[in-house]
Amino acid sequence: MPLIQPIHLPESFMNARSQRYQLSIYRGDLEHCCAPGNKWHKLKYHLQEASRQNADYIATFGGPFSNHLHAIANVLHTSGQKLLAIVRGELFMELTPTLVDMVSWGAELWPSSRQDYRLGLDSEVVKVIHSLYDNVYWIPEGGGGVIGSMGTREWANNIARETQTFDAWAISAGTGVTASGFLAAGSTPFLHIFSALKGAKEQQREIEERALLLQQQYGDHHKSLTDRFCFYTDAHEGGYAKQSQELTQFLFEFSVANPGVILDPVYTAKSLFAISKKMMTGLWPHQKTLFIHTGGIQGWRGYPDSVNPYLPLCSRK
Numbered sequence: 001m002p003l004i005q006p007i008h009l010p011e012s013f014m015n016a017r018s019q020r021y022q023l024s025i026y027r028g029d030l031e032h033c034c035a036p037g038n039k040w041h042k043l044k045y046h047l048q049e050a051s052r053q054n055a056d057y058i059a060t061f062g063g064p065f066s067n068h069l070h071a072i073a074n075v076l077h078t079s080g081q082k083l084l085a086i087v088r089g090e091l092f093m094e095l096t097p098t099l100v101d102m103v104s105w106g107a108e109l110w111p112s113s114r115q116d117y118r119l120g121l122d123s124e125v126v127k128v129i130h131s132l133y134d135n136v137y138w139i140p141e142g143g144g145g146v147i148g149s150m151g152t153r154e155w156a157n158n159i160a161r162e163t164q165t166f167d168a169w170a171i172s173a174g175t176g177v178t179a180s181g182f183l184a185a186g187s188t189p190f191l192h193i194f195s196a197l198k199g200a201k202e203q204q205r206e207i208e209e210r211a212l213l214l215q216q217q218y219g220d221h222h223k224s225l226t227d228r229f230c231f232y233t234d235a236h237e238g239g240y241a242k243q244s245q246e247l248t249q250f251l252f253e254f255s256v257a258n259p260g261v262i263l264d265p266v267y268t269a270k271s272l273f274a275i276s277k278k279m280m281t282g283l284w285p286h287q288k289t290l291f292i293h294t295g296g297i298q299g300w301r302g303y304p305d306s307v308n309p310y311l312p313l314c315s316r317k
């Protein structure tokens with residue numbers, strides 16, 4: 001299957017204005033067996049660094065439905081390193097499907113109250129882990145930092161090599177690590193970044209600063225990247241992992257118009273909803289756009305069947 005495919009706007013978004021646009025999708029979700037979408041790319045250099053340091057354990061953070069935790073547990077399953085996963089919120093008797101998979105792949109789960117979790121590397125749970133284990137390599141929440149963006153910068157350059165020219169690319173953001181790498185890559189055209197978080201205004205600056213740091217590291221010189229991207233904070237549909245009725249409606253229509261393309265509920269669905277609305281009103285500024293699918297399909301298991309258009313393919317079971 002080609003990794004670049006056309007996207008059809010759902011019928012209720014079709015009009016004379018939206019028909020002018022050409023929207024395509026890069027199927028990052030189909031790229032890697034165990035860590036689809038952006039996750040493998042964010043992990044790549046962290047895992048190299050962990051091997052270089054001869055780490056016996058890799059530790060990282062995430063929520064009970066985290067795509068990041070799921071991906072890293074799957075990747076480490078076949079390597080010699082053990083995963084210590086700090087899981088946000090208490091663990092309940094019945095684990096989420098994400099956590100069940102992780103346990104089956106040999107990961108060790110460390111529950112952490114939301115309050116302690118917020119402290120990151122300064123949390124109590126991290127101290128306990130350090131008292132029990134030596135040789136731990138830590139990956140920040142979401143596979144982050146500049147090391148994470150090194151991999152996504154490379155990903156962007158690889159995608160550019162495979163595509164004909166687009167006027168713009170569009171991508172979803174959680175921590176913004178993936179977007180930083182894309183922005184830093186010399187071959188990325190204008191970049192539209194859609195935040196999945198509510199109130200993420202300050203992230204715009206973080207993304208640009210991380211991208212500039214990365215460019216310095218690779219010897220590319222740009223004074224500013226401000227005119228190379230647009231950051232949207234109004235696409236969250238009520239907040240992180242929340243689902244508005246309009247979004248659900250959009251997803252059901254989108255799945256009919258694009259039967260081969262499964263979007264994830266937390267990130268890509270919201271970005272494509274926002275893009276579709278802007279195209280419908282004629283306010284989207286680029287004619288030929290490539291949307292980057294960042295994966296995350298397993299995240300559907302945190303949602304009730306009633307809002308899920310992809311049953312029985314992606315279900316809670």
Ligand SMILES: *Cc1c(COP(=O)(O)O)cnc(C)c1O
Binds near residue numbers: 142172173
């Ligand atoms: C993790 C994830 C993101 C967010 O990536 P960041 O680098 O944290 O911005 C975006 N889309 C999907 C599908 C994800 O799973």
